[in-house]
Amino acid sequence: MVIKPKIRGFICTNAHPVGCAESVKRQIAYVKSQAELSDRPKNVLVIGCSTGYGMASRITAAFGAGAKTLGVCFEKEPTERKTGTAGWYNTAAFHQEAEKAGLYYKTLNGDAFSHDMKKQVIEAIKSDLGSVDLVIYSLASPRRNDPDTGEAYVSSLKPVGETYTTKTFDTNKEIVHEVTLEPANQDEIDNTVKVMGGEDWELWIKALTEANVLSDNCTTTAYTYIGKELTWPIYGHATIGKAKEDLDRASSAINSQYQNVKAYVTSLKAVVTQASSAIPVMPLYISLMYQVMKDEHCHEGVIEQIYGLFNTLLLKEAPPVDEVNRLRMDTVETNDEIQDKIKAIWPQVTTENFPELGDYAGYHQDFLHLFGFGFENVDYEADVSPLAAW
Ligand code: NAD
Numbered sequence: 001m002v003i004k005p006k007i008r009g010f011i012c013t014n015a016h017p018v019g020c021a022e023s024v025k026r027q028i029a030y031v032k033s034q035a036e037l038s039d040r041p042k043n044v045l046v047i048g049c050s051t052g053y054g055m056a057s058r059i060t061a062a063f064g065a066g067a068k069t070l071g072v073c074f075e076k077e078p079t080e081r082k083t084g085t086a087g088w089y090n091t092a093a094f095h096q097e098a099e100k101a102g103l104y105y106k107t108l109n110g111d112a113f114s115h116d117m118k119k120q121v122i123e124a125i126k127s128d129l130g131s132v133d134l135v136i137y138s139l140a141s142p143r144r145n146d147p148d149t150g151e152a153y154v155s156s157l158k159p160v161g162e163t164y165t166t167k168t169f170d171t172n173k174e175i176v177h178e179v180t181l182e183p184a185n186q187d188e189i190d191n192t193v194k195v196m197g198g199e200d201w202e203l204w205i206k207a208l209t210e211a212n213v214l215s216d217n218c219t220t221t222a223y224t225y226i227g228k229e230l231t232w233p234i235y236g237h238a239t240i241g242k243a244k245e246d247l248d249r250a251s252s253a254i255n256s257q258y259q260n261v262k263a264y265v266t267s268l269k270a271v272v273t274q275a276s277s278a279i280p281v282m283p284l285y286i287s288l289m290y291q292v293m294k295d296e297h298c299h300e301g302v303i304e305q306i307y308g309l310f311n312t313l314l315l316k317e318a319p320p321v322d323e324v325n326r327l328r329m330d331t332v333e334t335n336d337e338i339q340d341k342i343k344a345i346w347p348q349v350t351t352e353n354f355p356e357l358g359d360y361a362g363y364h365q366d367f368l369h370l371f372g373f374g375f376e377n378v379d380y381e382a383d384v385s386p387l388a389a390w
Pocket of ligand 1: 049050053111112113137140222223224225267269272274276
């Protein structure tokens, strides 16, 4: 079939297998072009391994350190008539490249929040790896079923405390307009913490410890976004920010409970991923931030951020941490100079001048790339099979 992007609101409902493979290959090429990592994890578990920051973590561990990687994700398999999800194709491409490089890989597709998936992962570690020395927790999900009660929880992307009116960019209609976001009630806050907070990360570490499959010197990290004043009302101080605060609680609980595990929350910069495109205001903020950071020659995407994290902080004996023991890869984005430049542009942005003031072209290209579209060296007129086996 000939596969063209089907964009619906902030999501693309199909994906291109060849383009997704191109995206994975480019990330691998970037990692290979950098110095080999001096601190090398051996056996790495990546929870949320198929797209965005999790995929970049898997690629960095495998191709920057020669690590064996075991991944968990939740992706849709293609059929003869319907494409699979981007994460499916990314994983197929990662497997192919790992195979060529002689690297161990295994991916388990299913619900990471469930007890059953934890059991499957433990079995795979026991039979193939013995233990893991690095656990990356990179899930982004709008819902979670409690593994004990089966109760379904849905997260919200809302301000906390008061109504928030701001500018946003509608990626569907391509207009800049004002949006008023009503504050979340307590239930919505609690449910978001249940989905995106630290409880499941703790359950993973508990299950892996009880099964005795964590190495004597294991590191684990969960990813967060902190941001600054422009994004606090919808992120840092909003429902999702409350969930992210719970990661700090979980990290400290893991550190005090397990002597062999070093847990960190890592704050990463804002980038275009399937998760971030769904958050109101973020497409506008990211477009302006991209423009400013590209002008200042300090722009980074997912793979540069994660390679930098592995190379400079994550596996060091005593890395520099912030006041709540977090690793910070976001300091270039959040420094006052960059933020002041974004703040100066923000009030001036209109639908008409947005293409000049912001890097929406860059944002949109990154968005298309997430689904394997928009690569100049991929033939999008070609008839391709949507099928790709793992
Ligand atoms: P993403 O949407 O690209 O990736 C999410 C991953 O989670 C995918 O591999 C998906 O398959 C997996 N997943 C979702 N639900 C699952 C489930 N029930 N079971 C198994 N796997 C499941 O998201 P992302 O932006 O890379 O986000 C990853 C983490 O990084 C999140 O914690 C996010 O908050 C954080 N982060 C993102 C940004 C950003 O700007 N995108 C910035 C800083 C931190």
